[in-house]
Amino acid sequence: MEMNQKEIRIGFYVCHCGSNIAAMVDCPDVAKYVGTLPNVVLSRDYKYMCSDPGQELIAKDIAEHKLNRIVVASCSPLLHEHTFRGAVEAGGVNPFFFHMVNIREHDSWVHTDRKEATEKAKGLSQAAIARVAKHKKLEQKKVPIHPDVLVVGGGIAGIHAAMTLANAGKKVYLVEREPSIGGHMAKFDKTFPTLDCAACILTPKMSAVGSHPNITLLSYSEVTKMSGYVGNYDVTVKRKPRYINEDLCTGCQDCISHCVFKEPKFADEFNENLSKRRPVYIPFPQATPQVVLIDPEVCLNFKRSVLTDKCKKTCVEACGEKKAIDFTQKETLLDIKVGTIIVSTGFQTFDAKRIPQYGYGKYPGVYTALEIERLVNTSGPTGGHVVLRDGKTEPKSIGIIHCVGSRDKKTNRWCSRVCCMYSMKLAHLLKEHTGAEVYNFYIDMRTPGKGYEEFYDKLLEEGNHFIRGRVGEVTDWAFTKEEEGKLVIRVEDTLAGYVRRIPVDMVVLATGIEPHSDSNDVRRLFNMSCGSEGFFLERHPKLAPVNTFNDGIYIAGCCQGPRDIPDTVAQAGAAAAECMALIDKGHIEQEPNTAFVLADECCGCKSCLPLCPYTAITFDEALGKASINEALCKGCGTCVAACPSGSIVQNLFDDEEIFSEIKGVLAYE
Amino acid sequence: MVKYSYFPGCSLKGTGRAYEESLLPVMKALDIELEELDDWNCCGATAYMAVDEVKACVMASRNLAIAEKLGHRELMAPCSACYLVLNKTKHYIHESPSVHHVLDEALKVANLSYSGNIPVKHPLDVLVNTIGLDAIKKRVKNPLKGLKVAPYYGCQIVRPYSTFDDQYNPTTMDRLLEAIGCTVVKDFPLKTRCCGGSLTGTLPEPGLLCSYIILKEALKRGADVIATVCPLCQFNLDGYHDKIEAKWESVRIPTVYFTQLMGLAFGMNERELGLHRGFIPMKPLPAAFAQPVAT
Numbered sequence: 001m002e003m004n005q006k007e008i009r010i011g012f013y014v015c016h017c018g019s020n021i022a023a024m025v026d027c028p029d030v031a032k033y034v035g036t037l038p039n040v041v042l043s044r045d046y047k048y049m050c051s052d053p054g055q056e057l058i059a060k061d062i063a064e065h066k067l068n069r070i071v072v073a074s075c076s077p078l079l080h081e082h083t084f085r086g087a088v089e090a091g092g093v094n095p096f097f098f099h100m101v102n103i104r105e106h107d108s109w110v111h112t113d114r115k116e117a118t119e120k121a122k123g124l125s126q127a128a129i130a131r132v133a134k135h136k137k138l139e140q141k142k143v144p145i146h147p148d149v150l151v152v153g154g155g156i157a158g159i160h161a162a163m164t165l166a167n168a169g170k171k172v173y174l175v176e177r178e179p180s181i182g183g184h185m186a187k188f189d190k191t192f193p194t195l196d197c198a199a200c201i202l203t204p205k206m207s208a209v210g211s212h213p214n215i216t217l218l219s220y221s222e223v224t225k226m227s228g229y230v231g232n233y234d235v236t237v238k239r240k241p242r243y244i245n246e247d248l249c250t251g252c253q254d255c256i257s258h259c260v261f262k263e264p265k266f267a268d269e270f271n272e273n274l275s276k277r278r279p280v281y282i283p284f285p286q287a288t289p290q291v292v293l294i295d296p297e298v299c300l301n302f303k304r305s306v307l308t309d310k311c312k313k314t315c316v317e318a319c320g321e322k323k324a325i326d327f328t329q330k331e332t333l334l335d336i337k338v339g340t341i342i343v344s345t346g347f348q349t350f351d352a353k354r355i356p357q358y359g360y361g362k363y364p365g366v367y368t369a370l371e372i373e374r375l376v377n378t379s380g381p382t383g384g385h386v387v388l389r390d391g392k393t394e395p396k397s398i399g400i401i402h403c404v405g406s407r408d409k410k411t412n413r414w415c416s417r418v419c420c421m422y423s424m425k426l427a428h429l430l431k432e433h434t435g436a437e438v439y440n441f442y443i444d445m446r447t448p449g450k451g452y453e454e455f456y457d458k459l460l461e462e463g464n465h466f467i468r469g470r471v472g473e474v475t476d477w478a479f480t481k482e483e484e485g486k487l488v489i490r491v492e493d494t495l496a497g498y499v500r501r502i503p504v505d506m507v508v509l510a511t512g513i514e515p516h517s518d519s520n521d522v523r524r525l526f527n528m529s530c531g532s533e534g535f536f537l538e539r540h541p542k543l544a545p546v547n548t549f550n551d552g553i554y555i556a557g558c559c560q561g562p563r564d565i566p567d568t569v570a571q572a573g574a575a576a577a578e579c580m581a582l583i584d585k586g587h588i589e590q591e592p593n594t595a596f597v598l599a600d601e602c603c604g605c606k607s608c609l610p611l612c613p614y615t616a617i618t619f620d621e622a623l624g625k626a627s628i629n630e631a632l633c634k635g636c637g638t639c640v641a642a643c644p645s646g647s648i649v650q651n652l653f654d655d656e657e658i659f660s661e662i663k664g665v666l667a668y669e
Numbered sequence: 670m671v672k673y674s675y676f677p678g679c680s681l682k683g684t685g686r687a688y689e690e691s692l693l694p695v696m697k698a699l700d701i702e703l704e705e706l707d708d709w710n711c712c713g714a715t716a717y718m719a720v721d722e723v724k725a726c727v728m729a730s731r732n733l734a735i736a737e738k739l740g741h742r743e744l745m746a747p748c749s750a751c752y753l754v755l756n757k758t759k760h761y762i763h764e765s766p767s768v769h770h771v772l773d774e775a776l777k778v779a780n781l782s783y784s785g786n787i788p789v790k791h792p793l794d795v796l797v798n799t800i801g802l803d804a805i806k807k808r809v810k811n812p813l814k815g816l817k818v819a820p821y822y823g824c825q826i827v828r829p830y831s832t833f834d835d836q837y838n839p840t841t842m843d844r845l846l847e848a849i850g851c852t853v854v855k856d857f858p859l860k861t862r863c864c865g866g867s868l869t870g871t872l873p874e875p876g877l878l879c880s881y882i883i884l885k886e887a888l889k890r891g892a893d894v895i896a897t898v899c900p901l902c903q904f905n906l907d908g909y910h911d912k913i914e915a916k917w918e919s920v921r922i923p924t925v926y927f928t929q930l931m932g933l934a935f936g937m938n939e940r941e942l943g944l945h946r947g948f949i950p951m952k953p954l955p956a957a958f959a960q961p962v963a964t
Contacts, residue, residue: 355837356835356837356838357837357838362856473837473858475858475859476858477858477859477882477886477889479882
């Protein structure tokens with residue numbers, strides 16, 4: 001032991017980080033103190049350790065002073081541990097004979113007393129010196145990557161990510177829970193600010209997905225299980241029964257026109273329930289795949305036991321030789337293996353009924369923005385003819401209320417980012433379709449984006465009214481003759497400085513974006529985190545915006561936060577590139593800070609098994625011992641702390657290392 | 670018989686005495702006894718609240734402390750203003766240590782203390798959510814068939830603390846009135862709009878306009894009567910008809926307490942329920958329930 005201690009030669013570096021650390025910590029003083037500690041051969045302070053000269057200094061000192069342990073006191077290991085390990089390795093020393101002390105986030109940035117902060121830096125450094133002496137040589141393991149990718153969610157984000165990957169030659173599984181891909185974008189009429197038709201730019205991409213040899217499209221399906229680790233995920237996909245054989249259906253839709261229901265009778269979800277469909281239907285003309293489906297809730301064939309056999313199965317007759325209709329179809333499970341996953345599950349719009357004073361669901365003249373998207377659409381419920389719910393009256397005046405559910409502590413605190421722009425788009429389209437007077441009620445106009453402010457100018461020039469003020473209520477009590485029979489919007493006009501009553505025929509609620517009601521289930525399924533508002537959490541808000549804390553799993557689109565189509569597409573491309581970066585490298589280097597079981601000492605109590613958040617621990621019933629899959633272990637240490645016999649050890653965090661670190665910090669007076 | 674602590678506040682002993690006159694027998698009929706706080710003081714509402722919020726809370730906290738000492742599980746405050754200021758004080762006790770400290774010190778001087786735990790309930794909440802509509806229906810002798818009522822809640826029992834109903838579209842009273850046989854004006858859009866509050870005293874023009882709007886809309890929707898839960902609302906909607914008529918038009922419609930309508934449905938005498946106290950009399954009453962039926 002004595003001999004061993006004498007062989008240890010530590011080099012210590014304290015970084016100024018410009019003035020980030022030096023302003024609050026006396027770096028030369030820290031270096032001077034650490035230089036007096038046992039085993040420390042060399043102790044320096046330096047302006048920027050992470051710079052090239054700083055890194056070269058470490059390599060040079062290793063050679064000149066025969067250093068075999070390095071400690072750097074600087075910023076967070078999250079930022080530069082990797083950098084310094086590289087520098088140590090370049091100097092010919094095992095990168096795990098290095099330890100980093102965080103005296104920036106943990107010290108200089110959070111304290112205001114320079115003397116105390118300097119003392120703290122010395123104490124933390126002393127702990128690291130004591131610890132690094134006990135470090136062991138470790139090797140990084142390489143794990144191969146499965147080249148296939150799973151994309152979850154077939155909105156514009158999932159479509160773009162899948163196409164990017166498939167065009168690069170990667171095999172992609174695209175899972176979509178609805179009968180067709182396309183997501184919210186497929187429901188839009190035009191897109192802002194260019195006003196190009198959403199279907200015209202989306203549907204070619206949709207059909208390309210449907211026919212791409214590298215894409216397996218699993219529509220009307222949901223992921224139910226995921227296990228494994230980066231590079232090797234096992235995924236189970238539940239395929240819901242369409243009662244139509246996808247391979248045999250040609251999309252001729254003869255079955256629909258021959259359905260025993262002569263008139264469509266059931267709410268059409270794609271048209272936001274503004275029109276009706278039959279029990280056998282195709283969601284919309286450009287649906288991908290071009291395959292019909294049967295709704296068992298309303299199809300008479302599924303009610304035969306209750307009713308007399310009313311259904312003559314005219315659809316089967318119409319399908320004829322193709323024999324695509326299969327009433328016996330059952331839910332099936334499909335197991336697939338992928339290396340990387342992109343989650344692009346999108347959003348839901350705010351439920352306007354949560355703000356009763358706006359009258360949605362109470363007054364027929366109140367609509368959500370998504371309903372208006374369908375109403376102005378040529379393939380929508382009225383063929384693009386904007387009329388009220390009575391089916392004939394054209395609105396002569398329309399009020400669009402911005403920020404419904406957004407920017408409000410009572411509902412959702414965040415700005416949904418797209419509503420100002422889509423409200424203006426709808427204002428333009430409604431005016432174009434009806435010639436109505438259109439009033440926009442806004443809190444702030446938020447139009448950051450290429451061509452967006454110019455679009456706002458255009459709307460002003462068109463003669464749309466913009467009234468600044470959060471609307472108090474939409475009501476049907478009239479105070480004057482002109483208000484009789486109208487919906488009255490009561491609002492404080494904060495520019496004019498008084499309360500106004502504006503009677504209109506139609507009210508449009510610009511409902512905001514919020515996470516799906518079941519986003520928590522998705523989050524758990526893929527071991528992701530989410531912020532307090534429920535959107536999936538990126539690894540770093542600036543520098544890793546599509547990464548999650550789970551390696552190999554990426555996020556794109558509105559499931560991560562509200563954004564518009566261009567940003568969603570850019571993010572989807574980034575997520576696809578991240579997947580390719582892993583796939584093309586072919587393998588992953590794993591952090592060696594994993595835990596392992598000392599088999600001789602394991603008593604087989606199984607305490608550790610349910611604790612592992614990564615299901616990395618398995619139990620060998622024959623031997624009565626637990627064992628840990630290194631590839632799955634993320635080094636969280638939960639099992640190590642819980643093991644009653646102390647038979648689980650974690651690399652870089654064994655008892656000797658941790659106790660030395662504690663003794664080191666306690667030894668500092 | 671269940672006992673509640675009862676804080677009447679000044680209105681129920683003065684301008685709003687018809688509220689107390691109808692509340693007590695209705696509660697008794699439903700096996701609820703209200704024990705009035707001993708030596709209660711002003712709740713701290715309106716004027717006090719406007720001058721010094723903390724001192725207003727001190728006044729409210731004394732009433733809460735006395736109620737806690739009395740030992741019943743809940744405190745009933747029928748006046749909306751009392752209900753709000755008592756709940757606001759409770760809110761401060763839980764959320765603001767500095768206000769809590771002031772209240773504690775003030776109560777110490779009076780040899781009182783308050784833990785902040787006794788729930789402050791509005792009778793509407795107790796009647797519908799604790800006693801329940803089924804129990805109320807069982808007590809109805811003369812269902813008020815054919816009486817069309819505009820349910821008017823005012824602002825203070827739903828905002829800012831919406832403890833038992835929606836802030837903008839409350840429905841508790843709607844359901845209660847239906848249970849006693851009334852026809853309720855569906856989705857009365859002004860049910861939580863301002864009655865004018867104390868503006869009728871300080872800035873009469875906007876104050877009276879507030880009352881006028883509500884009265885006019887209730888008439889327009891075919892109501893025979895407006896039902897209210899608040900003495901100030903009742904006072905404003907009932908007391909200024911001459912002025913409103915001079916300024917705009919006649920919108921004469923009676924405004925009564927919901928408890929008065931309950932009393933009528935329970936077969937109680939209209940005079941005992943204080944129905945003669947309104948300026949706009951609730952007459953003629955439909956014959957079926959005009960007179961108590963002997964049982």
